[in-house]
Amino acid sequence: MTNYFSNDFLWGASSSAFQIEGAWNEDGKGKTVADYNAFLKSDVQADTTVASDFYHHYKEDILLMKELGLKAYRFSISWARIIPDGDGEVNQQGIDFYNKVIDFLLENDITPLVTLYHFDLPFALVDKYNGWESRDCAYAFERYAKTCFEAFGDRVTYWQVHNEQNLMARVNIRMNMYDVPAEQAEKVRAQMDYHMFLAHALATNACRDILPDAQIGPAVSSTMTYPHSNRPEDVWAARMNDNFKTNYALEMYCFGEYPGYYQAYLKKCGIYPETKPEDEAILKASKPDYLAVNYYRTLVASYLPADEAHPVGTKVNDIDFDLYGYFKMEKNENLVVTDYGIQVDPTGLRLLLNDYYEKYRLPMIITENGLGTGDQLTEDGKIHDDYRIDYLKDHIAAGNDAIADGVELFGYSPWSFTDLLSSRQGFAKRYGLVYIDRDDFDLKELRRIRKDSFYWYQDVIRNNGLD
Numbered sequence: 001m002t003n004y005f006s007n008d009f010l011w012g013a014s015s016s017a018f019q020i021e022g023a024w025n026e027d028g029k030g031k032t033v034a035d036y037n038a039f040l041k042s043d044v045q046a047d048t049t050v051a052s053d054f055y056h057h058y059k060e061d062i063l064l065m066k067e068l069g070l071k072a073y074r075f076s077i078s079w080a081r082i083i084p085d086g087d088g089e090v091n092q093q094g095i096d097f098y099n100k101v102i103d104f105l106l107e108n109d110i111t112p113l114v115t116l117y118h119f120d121l122p123f124a125l126v127d128k129y130n131g132w133e134s135r136d137c138a139y140a141f142e143r144y145a146k147t148c149f150e151a152f153g154d155r156v157t158y159w160q161v162h163n164e165q166n167l168m169a170r171v172n173i174r175m176n177m178y179d180v181p182a183e184q185a186e187k188v189r190a191q192m193d194y195h196m197f198l199a200h201a202l203a204t205n206a207c208r209d210i211l212p213d214a215q216i217g218p219a220v221s222s223t224m225t226y227p228h229s230n231r232p233e234d235v236w237a238a239r240m241n242d243n244f245k246t247n248y249a250l251e252m253y254c255f256g257e258y259p260g261y262y263q264a265y266l267k268k269c270g271i272y273p274e275t276k277p278e279d280e281a282i283l284k285a286s287k288p289d290y291l292a293v294n295y296y297r298t299l300v301a302s303y304l305p306a307d308e309a310h311p312v313g314t315k316v317n318d319i320d321f322d323l324y325g326y327f328k329m330e331k332n333e334n335l336v337v338t339d340y341g342i343q344v345d346p347t348g349l350r351l352l353l354n355d356y357y358e359k360y361r362l363p364m365i366i367t368e369n370g371l372g373t374g375d376q377l378t379e380d381g382k383i384h385d386d387y388r389i390d391y392l393k394d395h396i397a398a399g400n401d402a403i404a405d406g407v408e409l410f411g412y413s414p415w416s417f418t419d420l421l422s423s424r425q426g427f428a429k430r431y432g433l434v435y436i437d438r439d440d441f442d443l444k445e446l447r448r449i450r451k452d453s454f455y456w457y458q459d460v461i462r463n464n465g466l467d
Helices: 035-041 054-066 092-107 122-129 135-152 182-210 234-255 260-267 279-284 346-358 386-405 452-460
Strands: 010-014 072-076 110-118 158-163 216-220 225-227 290-296 299-302 326-329 364-368 407-414 434-437 446-451
Touching: 010 364, 054 092, 054 216, 054 364, 054 452, 072 158, 092 110, 092 135, 110 135, 110 364, 122 135, 135 182, 158 182, 182 216, 182 234, 182 279, 216 234, 225 234, 234 260, 234 299, 234 346, 234 364, 290 346, 326 386, 346 386, 386 407, 386 452
Parallel strands: 010 072, 010 407, 072 110, 110 158, 158 216, 216 290, 225 299, 290 364, 364 407
Antiparallel strands: 299 326, 434 446
């Protein structure tokens, strides 16, 4: 296989603050929506009290990154560690912690890729504003972003603003929509989503003012959908599933307005968000420098006609929702399915990268891609995860093919570096190249154990790609 990865390709790995740090209330940090949701399930799985304990093990973990050969590490900053109540006093201890992490990464020749917001809104903003439903939350985020740019921007070049806003907006608990009446839910959701777009634009424009040499963009949960058949209705349904779950967001990020199909949907359903005249200039000025792409799977859709009982716009489910008048999710019988129901499709990654590059002509980095499953520690203390190696190998090959197709791909950061707290499955579901020796309710010694995939990826980085 011809290797198309450039010599300066950023081989990395990823994580997020609430899933690895622990120390959820130490050194002045405030509670987040992610903390709140974790504690709701703390009787059945691990919560954010310890997680992978990166807060107390960051040097050990970064030295493992150096041993692995990482060129980059993509991680998030916890807003509530910097500003505990979201819009009040800045917590210097939080600034100090991330300064230590960034400095130690650079000391070990690892480029920090920083995400500002990864599912962990300060919970005080839920009490104060109902979170993103209020425009004030967008301004609070702008202030937080500016604080980070000023504190860390002398050493951080690559920024992602929101992680997977397009997915987050579909999950009620991540949007703190705990008590919203069903008949109001979609209008509230649309307003929250819009304010997050406004916050993204405000932060992007602030970054350009404060750090003119920095690179900034969104991290999206990517969607590639195949039609269930070659019927024209199913082909259209597949396209609309991509549009409603990802492309509408990319259009807003890149062009500063909702595309026509999405405007029509919002208006038809009576849920178009409140905006202000000055927003147009803010949104249109904030085109990203690059796209960060999170990819795990593909989907299949068929056309779902509306009927008397289900008018156009009626939704069923949340993450992979069906939408009457548009699309219905179907199973792809041609793909292998993981233990957690994910259909593995590396070819879909190649198709998606080509699709995004043709539409937006922006450089891209893959910031999440990985296999989550229940790894087993052997009696001699090892993790043999050939299944993960196969998954990563096939997806890296797809990225290589996409570069050959003409896509400008400058980095790959699998999810995740260490095992971490899964929002839905705790420590039963593991993604890491490094095993964290703990269970949901037994912390043990939190030993870091290199998996077989660690050594395999070490060779990939050393060779700058696959053999």
